[in-house]
Amino acid sequence: MAKRIGPAPDGETIEKLATDAIRSLPAPFADHLADIVVRVEEFADDDILRDMGIEDPWELTGLYQGRPLSEQSIWSTGDMPPMISLFRMPLLNEWIETGVTLEDLVVHVLIHEVGHHFGLSDADMEALENAAGL
Structure with missing residues (x-):
């Protein structure tokens, strides 16, 4: 008899993995993440994909939206809280294709987006990952 496989993890499960990951980050990083909103959506919407120049919605696993810490000021008012989508x-597609655990994948994407909150570019993060042997 074939092994039964349950349903794919839902948005709440992925959100919990992300919030647990944020809580597990060490100080001083965690001290600057208390106001970040994490939300899970099925796909990025068409406006986001168009703004980012992405044609295939399967290519985008996460997105940081907000003002990086390096650009924040007490004089900035009316901004929405930073958000990681x-x-x-x-994410589920990449999980299946790569064979990494869902937890590790969510943490990887989340950390990447948190990097944007701290003002790091994609190139900066890639250089850090390469230096760390990741």
Whole structure:
């Protein structure tokens, strides 16, 4: 008899993995993440994909939206809180394709987006990952 496989993890499960990851980050990083909103959506919407120049919605697993810490000021008012969006379907697809655990994948994407909150570019993060042997 074939092994039964349960349903794919839902958005709440992925959100919990992300919030647990944020809580587990060490100080001083965690001290600057208390106001970040994490939300999970099935896919990025068409406006986001167009703004980012992405044609295939399966390519985007996460997105940071907000003012990086390096650009924040007490004089900035009316800004929405920083937000990290995780896109469930592309995450699940990458999880299946790579064979890494869902927890590790969510943490990886989340840390990447947190890097943007701290003002790091994609190139900066890639250089850090390469230096760390990741």
